[in-house]
Amino acid sequence: MEQAVAVVTGANRGLGLATSRALGELGYHVVLCARDSDAGARAQESLQADRLSCELRRVDVTRSEEVSDLGRHLRDNLGRVDVLVNNAGVNLESYREDGSRSANPGVVSPLTVLESVNINALGALRMIQALADTFVHGARIVNVSSGMGQLTEMEGGWLGYRMSKTAMNSLTRVFAAALAERSISVNSVCPGWVRTDLGGPRATRSIAEGIDTIVWLATSEEARETGGFYRDRTRIAW
């Protein structure tokens, strides 16, 4: 395929859907990955209605066989991946003012922590491993992380979410080094607190603001560094 290919996980809503649309508008063929086929189909229809080049693949990032199937499909049918946005993510810990719910590290179930890491960090690992053969020289991997994973800013609460994003940041550093000889960049991004289902209605940023640095890292000639953690197009501390 001559057209550049971008792969986005969790593409059916929120930041993933908006990132997919933006990449489509920039001329990429976008592979929308969604674990819910109906929601994915709605996302695909909304991009196709604007004549954007895209296709839908059913991918739950915790299911190794689905991620492997995606990898085979990309290699055999498209032959290239220029951009991977590891966006799929969850915050499984709820919060109550009295601190009695799972956002309290004193009561959170270790299984909740495990599942958070499984989706938010190991999902990205499965994707990178499955697409490794198909990345073009100079491809870009953007890991949608969070300031809640910053060790330098770490505070109480949301242990599983924080650990999962810190783990994702480790993945960024390790693969930035491992893929450097192929000039593949790997960076983490914090989108800020964004009004999505995950961020909630009180969040301070619009979705357009939230995807700005994601799309910049994925496509801009200005963003050629690797192994960094970014917010607002600027490096931030780990």
Ligand SMILES: NC(=O)c1ccc[n+]([C@@H]2O[C@H](COP(=O)([O-])OP(=O)(O)OC[C@H]3O[C@@H](n4cnc5c(N)ncnc54)[C@H](OP(=O)(O)O)[C@@H]3O)[C@@H](O)[C@H]2O)c1
């Ligand atoms: N919003 C914020 O303030 C904020 C701040 C910092 C970081 N982030 C990060 O930004 C990313 C996107 O979040 P968002 O705010 O756009 O949230 P969102 O609207 O809740 O979207 C999350 C997306 O991830 C998908 N997903 C969850 N588990 C999955 C799995 N196992 N396999 C495949 N897809 C899965 C969801 O699919 P379903 O529809 O099937 O559930 C959905 O498409 C996340 O990684 C999040 O941690 C968000």
